[in-house]
Amino acid sequence: MDQVLIVGGGPVGFTVALILAKRGIPFTLLEGGDKIFDDPRAGTIHPPTLEMFATIGVVDTMLERGITVPNYQYRDRKTGVVADFDLGAIAADTPYPFRLMLEQHNLCYILRDMLKDLGQHEALMEHRVVAVEQDAAGVTAHVESPAGKKTFRGSHIIGCDGGRSQVRKSMNVDFEGFTYPERFLVLSTRHDFRQAGYAYTNYIADPDEWCALFKVPGPDNKGMWRAVFAAAASAPPEVIFEEASVQDRLRRFLDKGSPYEVVHRNLYDVHQRVATRYRDGRMLIAGDAAHINNPLGGMGMNFGLHDAFNLTDKLARVLLDGASDDLFDLYDRQRRTVAQEYLQRQTIENKKNIELKDEAQRAAFHAELRGIAADPVKLRAYLLRVAMIEGVRRAASIV
Ligand SMILES: Cc1cc2nc3c(=O)[nH]c(=O)nc-3n(C[C@H](O)[C@H](O)[C@H](O)COP(=O)(O)OP(=O)(O)OC[C@H]3O[C@@H](n4cnc5c(N)ncnc54)[C@H](O)[C@@H]3O)c2cc1C
Incomplete structure (x- = not known):
């Protein structure tokens, strides 16, 4: 093969690599960087993603290394807790009725380590793909590496190469959507916000300075809190990162009477975009290469992981069982439809709601959330959507 x-x-x-290795499908993974990136990005893993990882024997290690979050809070910055959402309300819908906080690089380390014991593959770091071509028999990737230029040949290519995907650009599809004018600032600190009554995941609404606050395991597994804020488009990073400015921002959020120890400061551009096609012949895209969104709700990586499970199932049927490669069009229909209908809509709404400026609209939204949290039927329906179960079911219903 x-x-x-x-x-x-x-x-x-x-994830694509581990699934292919377990199915006995040979592959080469080409990564441009010299190591797995460990900047603070995804930390939240939703129930259906855990269910998928259970099918390939990864979930137990994830649960051992992550922090289980049974409830999360929606807050108003001035008045406090608006609603506390207990994921126990979806216990009949999933064996994992919680969020798991596990940094994306830790997930990558787990997957890479499991891959080592499986044969018929190579994972090459410092191999940057600069162009991709296809013909009737296969695909060719042109790569730059420390040893010079190389070419790799395969039956298919799967672009999991992030928002600036070279594979997507080689497919010549558009990446439609928009970029927000402001950026997102992530500050990491070891200060324990639990003492002040916060859950391990919190969304704190405010018309002027909203914040999202999470606890992740951190480098020593002793816990690290990440606070996410919007940062003005016009300010240069060095001004946004200034110690006094960072301390002021955290003090305005919660004045603990002494300076915070700020371990990391990171700034991200934020976009809402979906590729116009996920398949072009033998070339396919998944994850951020196919869709990007703002991180409120913790959905982007999860959604990309759902792509990975969906696509590799179809790839295995094509390569191992001789199924028609029309299945790749089904992958495109299923995953692109839910990216537009669900991922984009939900994350755009999450951002709009957390920064609502109109007093009456804000009060109405908060009343709606209180009503949802207090009513088990509404709560289940709401959690099925925000815990990403609805999106997976919707994709499966597309034929
Ligand atoms: C602040 C922040 C918080 C977030 N929080 C969450 C969250 O809680 N939950 C969630 O689900 N999502 C979250 N996300 C989104 C999440 O980080 C992304 O969706 C996720 O990284 C996508 O994974 P990926 O593997 O598709 O792409 P990436 O993680 O971007 O990986 C792409 C890889 O491809 C490599 N590469 C790129 N170009 C080439 C090339 N030409 N040749 C070879 N290699 C190449 C890159 O070096 C990189 O290693 C967050 C994002 C941000 C910015």
């Missing part, structure tokens, strides 16, 4: 080429060693690329 010809090998498959996987481009990108992020969470989606390593």
